[in-house]
Amino acid sequence: MAARSEPRRGGGGGGRRGACAKLLCVWSVCSALSAAYLLYLPLPSALSEPLKLMVVAAAFRGVSQAADIGQSLGLVHHIRLINTVVTGFESLVPLDYEHIQTEDTEFSGVQVRVYQPSVNTQDGLRGAVVFFHGGGWSLGAPKLGSYDLLCKKMASELKAVVVTVDYRMAPDVRFPVQFEDCLQASRFFLQSEVLQLYSVDPQRVAVCGDSAGGNLAAAVAQQIGRDNSTAGKFKLQVLIYPVLQALDFNTASYQQNQKIPILYRELMAHYWLEYLGADPELVHLLLLNNHTAHDQELADPHRAKLDWTRVLPKDVTKHYKPVIPATGSPGILQRVPGLLDVRAAPLLADLEALRSAPRAYIMTGEHDVLRDDGLMYVRRLQQAGVSVTSRHYEDGFHGCVSFAFWPSYFAVGIRAVDDYIAWLRDHL
Template sequence: MLSNPLIAAERKEERHHFMMKLLCGFTLLLAIAVAYYIYIPLPKTISEPWKLMVLDATFRGVVMMGDVAHSMGLSHRVRVINSAIVNFESLVPITNQEIQIEDILFDGVHVRVYQPPGQDGKLRRAVMFIHGGGWALGAPKLGSYDSLCRQMAADLDAVVVTVDYRMAPDVHFPVQYEECVQAAKHFLRPEVLTKYSVNPERVAVCGDSAGGNLAAAVAQRIGTDNTTTVKFKLQVLVYPVLQALDFNTASYQQNQNVPILYRRLMARFWLEYLGADLKLVHSLMINNHTAQDQSLMSLIRSKLDWTTLLPKRVIKHYKPVFPVTGSLSILKDIPALLDTRAAPLLAEDVVLRMAPRAYIMTGEHDVLRDDGMMYARRLELAGVSVTNEHYEDGFHGCVSFGFWPCYFSVGIRAVQNYIAWLAKHL
């Protein structure tokens, strides 16, 4: 018969083995759950899909945290998301530290001015940059946007002004637009350009995503403003969002579930920007606000008729989606959906003719691809010179991921290429 100490030892070893098996099983289940959460099917041609999956899983987690906090009344969802973004962007190291910065007000609007060191008496070119983030998110003085502005200042030997406009939920349209216009008009004043040694004939306006929307709208406003003697020479629009009347363009249909900008999220950004009820998300996504029974739409549909404005290679097999009947109240309750200050794609040809030469970047795997391509075509038809740089492996937000710690090859190429275009044409 075994002694008590031996029995105790055997039982202890059995318990140890059981606990190890339990731990291994739990670890396996956890790994499966994490993999299931992270993995989403992505197009084979998209840039570095596994890296994008991890990035997207992180962002989805933050968005869910924001929704939970909002539903519990702890904080507005946008503030939770933006707090996480600011914390992440603070990890990005400062590059091109020789660039001089100045935080100042332009007609009451917060801006940061980047200037290369040294001045040999010659006039420099300049870029006004407007950041994206759905008119609600973003840290223009931190991380990837700060690195981008520093790189533009260094590579172009240019003065770069980034606009730190107020965002939702604190303000809504048209505040973001008006602040960008105020900053632009102030910067384009001859005495201000002289102060920063800027050549008035070599100034560009640039923006990405919602910043591209604002940059396009500002370029239209400055182009038609008789009180502004200095005009922008160029506009650079990086995957811009330009309309909210059709959430079923070919690119919306093709990329509705492709990170990091899902169709539902873009609809939410629009409603937040316009100060509307987020419960209307589903109605927007199925185009209830632009149904065929709304006579008003027939007057403006040609301005966003992607079946004629887009090349067949991107239309593919997709068909327009416009319900026979819809919600007549949406356009009445949210008139800004038809406002060209919010939706520059809806501008009249006479306005487009006054717009500066354009560089428009689009990505194949982006719900906003067709917004940019339609605008490029409408500008061309209005007689404006346009370069549409399209990335077959591009996704929304890739320019912000051309810097550490989220390097994407397409982001690095996109930044290099559009700065090279500015270097050649500005």
């Protein structure tokens, strides 16, 4: 009996082991396919280091998918989870520039960090830069990692005071709070007694920002430029791949780069709705440009400001055509008034407001959905008589400036940072 039962036990164990082996094989294949799916993303060869960008994009997509699952289960708002991961990643970036002093304080109730060279090697007063970080008005750790190093690098190489504004973010607050935080902090810093406290020349202050921070920098520069109650003004503005409008999600660059990481077309629309406190279900209507269809009540001046077929040259727009539906979805512009508010969409400002804006440096990347936002703003500022330096990177992608430091170096990010700091050094 024992002799006959042993084979049966052995056969059963072998069957279980065989089943486990099959399951392990299936799991391995599925994992490999999932990894391949996440990693594989056809990218233009002209992009800076496309294989490395694939890995970064895969990590970002994985975190985003986990965050979406967490929100669908009612566990956590997806932005909070993503921000937790971003903060953890940024904490890996090593500290540097030990000769730069930092001070965490408040400007008119807004949290800021002030960077200063330990030794003032300049005679007399110094220049200054007010910096607003990007992240879709909802993500980012301005006092950690890459942004911290970027501000230290600016302070070191410009021998200037740098103020990074830790403005409140969505989903805790919505527009116009982010704008108002940046405006309040800027007004406070531009007061003569505050500039004197930091040994800053009132004629040598710039405002700078990347992505959503570029949006805030452009809007704040416009507001301060035309505000007669603010004695201090910005001399310069540096806008790094800024997001400037939400009326056309089908510009040539949106069409060309809609699937290029790390800022996808649909993701940008989601950021806008989050910022403006609007129904996220509107995202697909925005992507169709239903809010600016021919039958919608959009003023002709606004349409003209966004007519990229006239503003941008053919070598930029290529073969892409405008997307303006004949019939749209009524009421979107009324339900989401921020879409037409120049504090949220600086590209919509009139020429009078633009004339008061400071001299500009605007950086754009060929492989960025926001490329045309920046290039259209270049033209609009020039039409208003504002001096503009337009710096375009044929291998550039959105977010590359944040990848100028360890552990995610990209050559185009390093070049972009060095170039705009060099411009500031020459003109500040």
